[in-house]
Amino acid sequence: MENNIKFLQTVPLFNGIDEEELTHLLGCIGAKKKTYVKNEFIFLSGDIPTSIGIILSGRVQIIKEDAFGNRTILNDLSAGAVFGESFICGGKFPLTVSAQAAENSSILLCPFDLLMHMCPQACEFHNTLIRNMMVMVSRQNIKLLAQLEVTTKRSLREKILTYLAQLAQEQNSATVTAPLGRVDLADFLGADRSSLTRELKRMQEEDLIQYDKNTYTLVNAVGVK
Amino acid sequence: MENNIKFLQTVPLFNGIDEEELTHLLGCIGAKKKTYVKNEFIFLSGDIPTSIGIILSGRVQIIKEDAFGNRTILNDLSAGAVFGESFICGGKFPLTVSAQAAENSSILLCPFDLLMHMCPQACEFHNTLIRNMMVMVSRQNIKLLAQLEVTTKRSLREKILTYLAQLAQEQNSATVTAPLGRVDLADFLGADRSSLTRELKRMQEEDLIQYDKNTYTLVNAVGVK
DNA sequence: AGTTGTATGTTGCATTTGCAACATAAAGGA
DNA sequence: TCCTTTATGTTGCAAATGCAACATACAACT
Numbered sequence: 096m097e098n099n100i101k102f103l104q105t106v107p108l109f110n111g112i113d114e115e116e117l118t119h120l121l122g123c124i125g126a127k128k129k130t131y132v133k134n135e136f137i138f139l140s141g142d143i144p145t146s147i148g149i150i151l152s153g154r155v156q157i158i159k160e161d162a163f164g165n166r167t168i169l170n171d172l173s174a175g176a177v178f179g180e181s182f183i184c185g186g187k188f189p190l191t192v193s194a195q196a197a198e199n200s201s202i203l204l205c206p207f208d209l210l211m212h213m214c215p216q217a218c219e220f221h222n223t224l225i226r227n228m229m230v231m232v233s234r235q236n237i238k239l240l241a242q243l244e245v246t247t248k249r250s251l252r253e254k255i256l257t258y259l260a261q262l263a264q265e266q267n268s269a270t271v272t273a274p275l276g277r278v279d280l281a282d283f284l285g286a287d288r289s290s291l292t293r294e295l296k297r298m299q300e301e302d303l304i305q306y307d308k309n310t311y312t313l314v315n316a317v318g319v320k
Numbered sequence: 321m322e323n324n325i326k327f328l329q330t331v332p333l334f335n336g337i338d339e340e341e342l343t344h345l346l347g348c349i350g351a352k353k354k355t356y357v358k359n360e361f362i363f364l365s366g367d368i369p370t371s372i373g374i375i376l377s378g379r380v381q382i383i384k385e386d387a388f389g390n391r392t393i394l395n396d397l398s399a400g401a402v403f404g405e406s407f408i409c410g411g412k413f414p415l416t417v418s419a420q421a422a423e424n425s426s427i428l429l430c431p432f433d434l435l436m437h438m439c440p441q442a443c444e445f446h447n448t449l450i451r452n453m454m455v456m457v458s459r460q461n462i463k464l465l466a467q468l469e470v471t472t473k474r475s476l477r478e479k480i481l482t483y484l485a486q487l488a489q490e491q492n493s494a495t496v497t498a499p500l501g502r503v504d505l506a507d508f509l510g511a512d513r514s515s516l517t518r519e520l521k522r523m524q525e526e527d528l529i530q531y532d533k534n535t536y537t538l539v540n541a542v543g544v545k
Numbered sequence: 546a547g548t549t550g551t552a553t554g555t556t557g558c559a560t561t562t563g564c565a566a567c568a569t570a571a572a573g574g575a
Numbered sequence: 576t577c578c579t580t581t582a583t584g585t586t587g588c589a590a591a592t593g594c595a596a597c598a599t600a601c602a603a604c605t
Contacts, residue, residue: 159472161469161473161478167469169465181462184454185455186455186459188462222450225447225451226450229409229453232458233405233406233407233408233410234406235461236406239465240394243384243392243464243468243471246472247384247471249510250593251561276582277582277583277584278581287563288584289584289585290562292585474562475590476592503552513554514553514555514595515591517553517554519591521554
């Protein structure tokens with residue numbers, strides 16, 4: 096666990112909390128390390144969570160599956176990311192989404208339930224933790240708004256362009272590398288995979304974009320160099 | 321302002337903060353009441369906000385407009401609601417959305433910028449405020465996830481059914497009243513208004529739903545009475 | 546009541562899109 | 576290396592959908 100502590104100190108959630116405090120905290124609440132194989136579910140929609148998850152290594156996707164088997168990827172998280180916190184911090188809501196290991200992953204499960212709901216005087220760094228959490232959830236919020244901007248677009252082409260424009264802004268380049276393959280990207284956009292490929296091809300033919308695998312270049316992009 | 325204090329005490333953000341503290345707080349940070357006429361913008365996309373808004377009366381919509389003039393309604397808020405907080409609490413991000421008065425409204429603008437970023441020892445109730453904010457932003461997060469569930473649906477019919485199912489769960493009834501009219505609902509679903517009307521009509525013909533104005537009944541709904 | 550502006554309903558039409566089915570390519574394991 | 580699995584590309588087709596244009600209904604204001 097010791098080498099994990101060093102890593103955990105770099106995680107935004109534990110900003111401003113020193114090594115001893117962190118060691119004490121994790122022991123005190125009974126955090127447990129657990130490994131998951133690819134495609135294994137970490138949290139399941141419908142459960143009432145008591146722990147947040149912190150990714151020590153690997154990759155986790157937050158997904159939503161409906162009765163028809165349609166899958167939507169809501170988030171794609173890598174080492175250092177925290178998940179499940181909204182449902183804990185909002186006050187014990189049943190999960191409306193699932194967390195699934197996108198590859199073999201090592202997760203630290205922290206029973207934050209008590210921590211978030213007990214009296215604020217519990218520990219001196221308790222308030223720091225809540226403040227960090229507020230910042231993280233707020234940013235997550237902004238991220239969700241960005242995704243909504245994509246998914247509410249009326250045509251697939253607009254969705255693709257909006258998504259690529261967001262990546263371009265993040266990566267500050269008109270040539271961007273998407274973290275998702277075709278299957279996952281289609282799920283993210285809320286579209287059919289074959290429709291996505293088809294539209295990408297059309298857009299390339301019309302010289303709107305150029306792409307190879309998961310690298311895309313916006314041609315005549317405005318606002319980015 | 322006195323009668324506003326009574327009202328503000330009922331707002332979740334100020335949970336656990338008593339009248340004197342609240343009066344002091346608002347004076348200290350320089351909160352200002354301002355009125356807006358219908359359709360007036362309160363916050364504009366691109367601005368870096370320094371205040372959060374609290375609705376004293378009226379109705380405010382959080383919207384996103386793109387270059388083509390497509391408008392998406394991200395949220396529809398009434399008295400007591402707070403907006404703009406994610407961009408303050410996440411750490412001074414430029415707004416990616418706008419806030420617009422949906423009817424004549426009275427708004428309390430609270431310069432929370434400093435408050436959220438200054439040293440935690442500022443006031444004794446400062447930590448209460450941050451905790452409240454964390455809970456609110458987390459819930460907002462869950463709400464955004466619900467909206468994503470709707471907008472990522474692959475067909476308009478599924479979007480409508482998902483939206484109505486969510487309302488049915490909230491209102492615990494198979495007959496629900498939507499807070500949005502056709503125009504706004506179409507924007508919310510990310511669809512064309514005429515397509516929405518057409519699909520609603522078809523669904524009624526197929527006896528999936530029944531509706532009149534903004535009241536909808538799910539026929540053969542599962543999970544609700 | 547009359548006027549104006551906005552919300553809503555309706556319809557034809559071209560286009561987009563999901564869906565299914567199949568081919569090919571790439572990746573991972575035995 | 577071979578085999579299996581998964582990802583990706585391709586295409587035909589029917590259905591869904593955006594769009595434009597217009598009619599009607601409703602609400603607000605004078």
